[in-house]
Amino acid sequence: MMLFSQSIKNKNNYTYQVREESGDLNHDGKMDKVTVKMDTVTETRPLRLQIFLSQPSGKLTLAVSSDKIIEPQYPAENGGKFNGFQIPNFFIEKGILKMWSEIKGGNITYHFKYNKGSFELIYIDKLTYDATKGYIDENTIFTETKFDLITGIRTETDERLGLDKVLKVRKKRVLIRPLPKIQDFKFSDKDLY
Template sequence: MQMVLSLKNSVIIFIFILFSFPLNLSAQNSSVKEHYTYQVREEHGDLNGDGKMDRIIVEMDTLDETRPLRLQIFLSQPNGKLALAVSSTKIIEPQYPVGNQGKFNGYQIPDFFIEKGILKMWSEIKGGNITYDFKYNNGSFELIYVNKLTNNATKGYIDEKTIFTETKFDLVTGIRTEIDEISGSDKALKVRKKRVLIRPLPKIQDFKFSDKELY
């Protein structure tokens, strides 16, 4: 009889452990959820053309060692309240990327501006900077224009002045223009144009910080 009770107790303990394991695992997973609690950017302006103020915020997860960042866009509603329209953790590179062996990526957190209904994102890149223009259209923010300025050291110097390359890419027309210039001069050294059609236009929720290499 005692052996039977012992066997039953063992089965009960085993079942308890079996069912408690996934619960513990779930608890562990919940403990490593995103914690975007530190706000680093905020901007207000009319993005959807209704004459009311919309809101943009950038928040950092301070518990994650990579210090990831999240962009959120809140649009005004007819009832006067703001509703979340976009939330992306892919558009901004973490401050300490996984592939950088725990080192700082070297770039400041991007700035966001609203000008004439256009959402502008200004970011530092290697040797320069890049600005993306997103326009609200049919419920989505579409990339319509890119302006990139880089110090093209591979092309050398002229009279000890640096050569810069400015790239203007109108995604609506598909016209991409590259202009080589000397610092301090208004005259272009060389202008290159080509047509590059991207359809459909990239949407902000699908945009990744690594996409800068595409433009």
């Protein structure tokens, strides 16, 4: 006699709350909530972003849930090693949801705006540095990238630490349509900007 069984995986292991932020995202005058929870059972320690919007009744309803926007703490491609970055911080300022993340050689801030039922990526601030000696010194060049996805204007500015003058400015127009939505955004998309 042969027996077969199915292993049912519990997909709701996101039980440890890492971040929580409140503010008005949909401009209704009521507080909305953003949470980041970690799956402490899965070895890679994936993270889930959830956005809850206030309803006229005062209750919060889940509007967006994403397991792709934040890199797991121990990605499989790292062979079980820590990714080296802290868990992103979230801020709500003037109705804009901002996600600040560390990246290799700097940091990046994504700005998402609620529009017709979706959160769209509208702006990116990125700061990177090129430490040729492996550490930051007076020869380190910092590059600040400002990308307004609504206008399509992307500006990169190079400066050297300790100098008050700009070394180089590069400006170009890059139109991305439709604007990326938060639920489709992946942590690896940082390489696109």
